[in-house]
Amino acid sequence: MSQTPTTVREGAAQPAPAAPAPRPARTGRPRARAGRAPWEEPPTVIGQGAKGITLAGVIAAVAVPLWIIGLTSVSTPGAVNRAGGLVIWPDGVTFDAYRQMLGDGTVRTALMVSFAITVVGTVVSMVVSVMAAYGLSRSESFAHRPILTLLIVTMFVSGGLIPTFLVVTGLGGYDQWWSLILPSAVSVFNILVLRSFYSTTSADLIDAARIDGAGDWRILWSVVLPTSRAVTAVIALFYAVGYWNSFFNVMLYMPTSAEKWPLQYVLLTYVNRGNGLPGSVNSGFGAANAQTAPLTLQMAVVVLTLVPLLLVYPFMQKHFRTGVLTGAIKG
């Protein structure tokens, strides 16, 4: 972390405005300064050292566990034996755990269930939220105030766990797929975020489309959605992460149907609680007395729940930064 104290990069915060390519990706949080200001004292060695160590520690706290778990999942049984557990340094790499896990059995089913719930749930949530957000985004539209109030009230008062459980089971939701999606399909907060972006879509643009004969469906699809792509994408990703991570509704509504469990619940049962994996995954380790699955398999399950998040994370990140400005009027 060496910085020459005299470096004053004036105006270096933004790329030169003459650059022709319109790249909204760089429009981050507006920063007042990019270099050390001339009036600032030069950094002390102790200060810089303490700062560097603290920040390195913070990064290590996140990165090191992920490294160890990822490495163990691809280690050979010999490497795990030599390490006496989790593997810290690479020592024999194999993808057997993944091959074994994806070949057959509980984990593969759980993976497919998780994907299905995530995809279907996200589609349902997005259709409902986008429609509601647009439906409430036109100022002066009929009754949008009372409907908005109806939505916002749910952010502050809720019936709580048991009345919700009774309603869902009363509708026959026990052991049904829809009970994993519909009760939590609508996030009022997300609708409000979408709505605030949709209402900034230029009124002129919408009026122009209306004069051309477009109805509200058409305007939503061809005018509003294309001009707020970033925020729509980030909300979709938030919904998707929510579905991918959900496990409590499984515990509530289908705790006994192991063949319907998503990955998070499998992770909880077979890794976190160390119960034996049923089925063929650890058949080599005696499925009859259902021993705890070998460590490499357990860590492979952890990695499987992690990888989709890591894959979408860069996109979400980009949209954290750009989403704020992309809702602004274009054209």
Add this chain to the structure above:
Amino acid sequence: MSTARSERGKSTTGEDAAGRRTTGRNGTVRLNWRTRLRRDRTLLLMTVPAVVLLLVFNYAPLFGLVTAFQYYDPLVGVRDSEWAGLAQFQQLFHDPLFWGALKNTLWLSLVQLVLFFPVPIALALLLNTVLSERLRNFIQSVVYLPHFFSWVLAITIFQQMLGGAGILNHFLRQNDMAPWDITTNPHTFALLVTSQAIWKEAGWGIIVFLAALAAISTELYEAAAADGAGRWRRMWHITLPGLRGVIVLMLVLRLGNALTVGFEQFLIQREAVGHESADVLDTFSFYYGIATGNYSFGAAAGLFKSVISLLLIWGANKLAHAFGEDGLYRR
């Protein structure tokens, strides 16, 4: 559609404007409500799915709260269950397990307030002094990441690092030191859950503080530096006052949610540390309501928590107003 019966927009002018869809919406002419209803019927239709889902899964449970005053029997339903008056609450207040859960909740809330609350502020201040934008973005990417992990995943990672078979204890045993298993020790459970919360959420928590820091004018710092204020005095007299509004707001939210210390986190780890230290109010309704089938008792516990929480939010806002800040809502 019940939403069509709005109290608003009953002015009787504007029959001449009927059907002027292109400009009517933001025009100044006040339309007849029938006209507006007909004009906006598509928009209303779009809100229907969200409204229906919220009515079923958020509003219906509110009415389900009457079960707290009943001896609810799932076989006869809410309507025909026997009324209990306040008997469930009497039983609740005589239940030592309930008081234990309340005590745990308040204790954990206090520990989180003291240990968790300052961490994002400190981290944001630290990050704000990092000059290189790329390094700053990288650190932000890393510390935001755990926010997107599920609790199952986060706790599994903790277990693998600090648990009885984890990396830390492996290292301790190798070096002939006494093993130290924090993940199953009920006495240090508050520390464990707080460190988990810090690991998972403190990074995400810095976003609001970074935004507030970016909003502080550089000129203030420059003027202070010209007047001879060193970096610590600048932090004390400029940075911290600049953060005051956000800090008070966050504090109000935290106090208002004093009875909500997390749910899945405790659900997952209850087996490992035992119910005496892992039961909080939210899990109490689950374990003594749903898991035992004693729905009315659990609903009473949930209702108690909701009412106290609303009072706390109200009180915390009063406090914020007393400090001259806006809090959650304005006066």
